[in-house]
Amino acid sequence: MRLLELQRRMAAALLAPPGKRGRKEAVRLIKPNDRLSASERLAIYRRSYWARLLDSLAEDFPGVTAIAGRRRFRRLAVQYLRDCPSRSFTLRDLGAQLPDWLQRHPEILGAHQDLAVDMARLEWAHIVAFDGAQSPLLDPEHLLEPGPGMRIGLQPYLTLLELAYPVDEVRVALQSDAGQQPARRKAARLANPVFVAVHRSEGTVYYRRLEPEEFHLLQALRRGRAISSAVRFAFRHSRHAPADLPRLLETWFAAWARLGWLTVTSIDRHQV
Template sequence: MRLADLQAMFQAGVLAGAEDGARILESVKNSAQADRTTLFGVYVNAYRARLAEFLAADFPALRALIGEEAFDALADAYIGAQPSRQRNARWYTTRLPDFLRESAEWRDNARAIDLASFERALTDAFDAPDAEPLAIDALGGFAPEQWPGLSFAFHPSLILLELEAGTIATHEAAMEQQELPPPDEQRGHVAVWRADLDSVHCELEADEFLALSLAMEGHAFGDICQMAAFRDLEDASPERLAQMLTGWFQEGLVVAAESREKEG
């Protein structure tokens, strides 16, 4: 048997698991120390244990929320359903929130799903591409009549989430090893991004979440004002939206601005 064939068989066996994989490797001889099934099981267990470590490292608050036993069972189920297919282990854990949503056992646990989504957003924001923030002085280059047509591009790390209102408090308590707060069925809004080489977050009011969502979709400033008024958000006046925009610049979220209005 060629080495390449043996390596491919070995990889398939590891992914299949110790019991099924051992049958795949019937051509491998036993060693003087142990039989091939036992030796192969060492590789299988090490592979799964390493993937479980990645999951625990990326979702520590989720582990604290549901408990070690339940988390270990979740990790085992995820590893069985999601074999590692990328060389970079960083990306292996990224589908865990989706796996929770798709799982019959977890799909109704909104608290766990939201907490996992928040933890994934923190990791994704940290690893996102970089971009140079646009100084707020750049707005001075646009005439007043151009403002309704202003549209903005945002930092690649910016992520908006709609979560259970207590998600942030749960995450903070878990990371500080404090008692977790009770569930909160109300929904809240959170922005996550990278600042100064670290992932940060900010809870948003409903009007700012709407405005920022629309802005990230490419809607112009004037259109955002009209949509906010149409949805009866009393606080979403042009002045309030201008304050939001100033805040986005101050946080380094805006990386480009352009006007769709024709000059003259």
């Protein structure tokens, strides 16, 4: 048997969901010894595989775990890993597709699906903010000679979220009073759309609430719009009076610069 075939067959036996024993394949591939059968030896690796990956997901998504409950989270995690096996060398990326996967499977969490999707998006953004890449900060010199393709961009580690539930508050509360009140009850009581930036400062991850216009302006900048176009887009349905605009822009840009969110990006000259 060639190396590739052995590894494919061993991986298939290993990654089969818990409960499926794969005894026949184990016998074909693995030698027994005087204490353990081939399938018992395979089972050592299978237990280790599932424990490692399920623990990793639960650690990265404590909010989703709290919403689903531990048992249901474990079931959904097994299903998720079957549909979205790890394609990265690092466990850090294991949950990258969980928010979209939950969105595609309303049957799993029923009435709590939207809440769980919001929480999964926040918790994935938390991972990105923790160790995501950082681009050079916007420098005044960039503004002196901007060039036709220059745009103000945002740090790659910053995620902007429009959420139906205030899961940022729930996630913070989970750390302080875990188990005192079911997360889904707490979130449902607070149901209220919010805009959140998940970012970091000096190594600590923060959730910062944004005004709707501030959120749309940042999103437009991230998408490569020029500043004037981004401002028009952000305030197209604004409740703010036009006279308030200069003060708001000054406040927001000063805050974003202070937080280190702004960077420089360039767009294709053909798009200019």
